[in-house]
Structures are given as C-alpha cells and as structure tokens.
Amino acid sequence: MAVVSVADGILTVEVEGWDRVWALRSRIEIPLRHVRGATLDPGIVREPKGVKSGGTHVPGVIVAGTFRRDGEKVFWDVKNPEKAVVIELADEAYARLVVEVADPRETLALVERALRDA
Template sequence: MAKIAVDREHGLLTAEFSGLDKLWAIKSRLEVPLAHVRGATHDPGIAREPKGIRVGGTHIPGVVTAGRFRRDGERLFWNVRNPSKAVVIELADDEAYDRLVIEVEDPRATVALIEGVISRPPGGS
C-alpha cells in the first residue's frame, strides 16, 4: 500500500511505498511534478485488465502486481494487492510512466486530494 502526499509548495505528488511493497515494486518512492498529473480515478476493475509485459517487479496473479509494465506502447507502474483500493493516476507524456496504478488506504479521499490540487491554479487556495 502506498501513502500519497501532495506538496503544493514544491509542486510534487509523492507516492511512498513501505515494507514488502518496496521489495515487490523494486521502488520505495515515486515523485511526479503536479503539472504532469492529468487526473486520478478509483478503478477496482483495472486489476482484471491485461497487465502487459513486466519490465521489472513482481506479478503473481490474484496476489500482487507491482513494478514496471508495458502494454500497447503504454508505460505503467503498478503496486496493487487489493484491487478494491486501486487508484489510477494519469500522467503527461513527458513522464517516465503514462499511468500509475497504486493501492491506497482510502481511494476516494486520495482521488479527491489529487483532483482538488490539480483543479486549482498554482498559488490558489
């Protein structure tokens, strides 16, 4: 599971992974400029979609999907054990990934946080 944080002052969205999630994903942290975040959705059904080719990480069907994947030219980062808590974060083309698929504690609150921040102009309240 990831902890998502938004730093408006530095214009960053951060996903922190801990415990076995770091091991499975071969990554402990992702940072993305807020200007490159297009949106976020709660999408439990994404776990049923094809994952593509695993580039690095772990994929044990029904248990865990974590790490880097490529599917139809799309670059994805996954870190999901419980699909009901999956949030999909769409990124701009100039990022290392096109989409992040990340399990979080409260998907609705995470989506609201991200959507609320990207809908406000910099310096807005």
C-alpha cells in the first residue's frame, strides 16, 4: 500500500511496509506541475503490464515495481484493485503511477484539490 501526499508543490508517493521490497522503491516525488490528473480504476490491473524492469508480479496477488509497455514506464503498487488510484503524469520518467491507497476517494480528492489550487 502507498500513501499519497502533496506539499510545497510536490506530489509524494510513500510505499509502505513490505511493498517497498516488492516494488524496489520506497518514495517517488513528482512536481505537481507534471501531474495531469488522477482516476479511480480498479479494472486497470487486468490490463497487460508489459515488461517488468524491477519489482514483483504475481497475477491476482500483487503487482509492484516498474513495468515498460508501449514505450512508457509505469510504476505499480497494487494488491487490492478496488483501492487502485491511477495518477497520470507528463514530462516525467513514469507515464503513470498505479498505487493502492487506504481511501481511494480521499486520495483522488486530495490530488484534484492540489491541482485546482496550484
């Protein structure tokens, strides 16, 4: 699971617990000006992931780490698809961050509020 926060114009994704090991990342920081938006999309976990560049993929159990597909890098940290939030990025190494959070609607509102107020 991950925690998404916004402070001082930076969106931060903190990967928690054992997910740090599975994803091979503990933190990602993105300037808010590079965040295009966020959506709730539990169905995204059924889409092809591409080639694993580092991390873990056990279908139906966990997707964590960096995957490349169609020339894009996507960071994943999802076990429960019902709690998946997709954060779309521009001008970053990652095209998207797909992360499981405790409260997807609250996280979506946080990102939308930060983008509106930026």
